[in-house]
Amino acid sequence: MNTTTIDTTGSAPIEFYCRQEPPAHNGTLLGFWFYLMSDCFIFASLFVANAMLGTNYAGGPTGAEVLDIPGLALNTALLLVSSVVFGFAMLEMARQRKGAMLGWLALAGLFAAAFVGLEIHEFIGMIAAGATPERSAFLTSFFVLVGTHGFHVTMGIIWLIVLMVQAGRSGITEVNIRRLRCLSMFWHFLDLVWIGVFSYVYLIGVLR
């Protein structure tokens, strides 16, 4: 498996053209990639809604009043570390070390669970303070966008638990490798979407 590595010395010409049909024997990963691309549209349209409605406070609280930037910093760090830790799990998977892989996966799941927990805590605090989703268009778009992201992360955690059980039972088989690589893409993708959320919705949201 390691006898054929990608040439990184720069001697091979790097060209970008699709000289073959999409690889049918590995269609799942490519198909999952296209699913993520379609997910981009869901998030992109929610970002547009936030861009249009983000200043429609309707006399309610503004972004600077309700958005918690120190809490956001902790949340962002949790998700980033979770993403890297998941990468460590994938490295152990490539080495066929099941125990280490499951350990890193569990750690990644715990970080993501802490992220979701903090987010729910933030939502509950906002709603208790009167900043409910129906208060203004700004809050509606905020809750829908951040909530959709949090829902994705929650589903990712459930998926992670299922795959950990499967890998624990049957080991690092070809099927489990494929499933874990799909989840890996999903995991990193959600961290990528979060960049847009914390940059645009929160950091720019408190400025305007």
Place this chain on the structure above:
Amino acid sequence: MSNPSAPGHSPAQGHEGAMHENHGSLRGYLTGFVLAAILTVIPFWLVLDHIIGDFKVAVFVILALATLQIIVHMIFFLHVNVQSEGGWNLMGLLFTITLVVIVLGASIWSMFNENNLMMPTMSVPIQQYHAPAPPHSPGS
């Protein structure tokens, strides 16, 4: 459509098989982590310490840093490059970016314009809406 004599699923096709074994490396993940952390800390610092006074400049800088960080994640975490999946990964990504820019960029553009055009009307005193209707359209 597909070439019937195309190579099958044999694991022996070395070059093609290598494309699907890119799990990244420890160094790659750590490099990505450090870069992402730096690109995260800068915008937080800018906002929390009110470094940039001008709103438009601040928005531009924050969005530029976010774009950079997205590229870092794409390269070091998602391992997107010109060779992954024989180029089809990047092809799908470029297609998506194109559509997102066209559809959503145009949406933002037109909605902002519409907002701007609507604003003067909204500020007109409410009585003007109840002005007597022209005689030739009594029903409306």
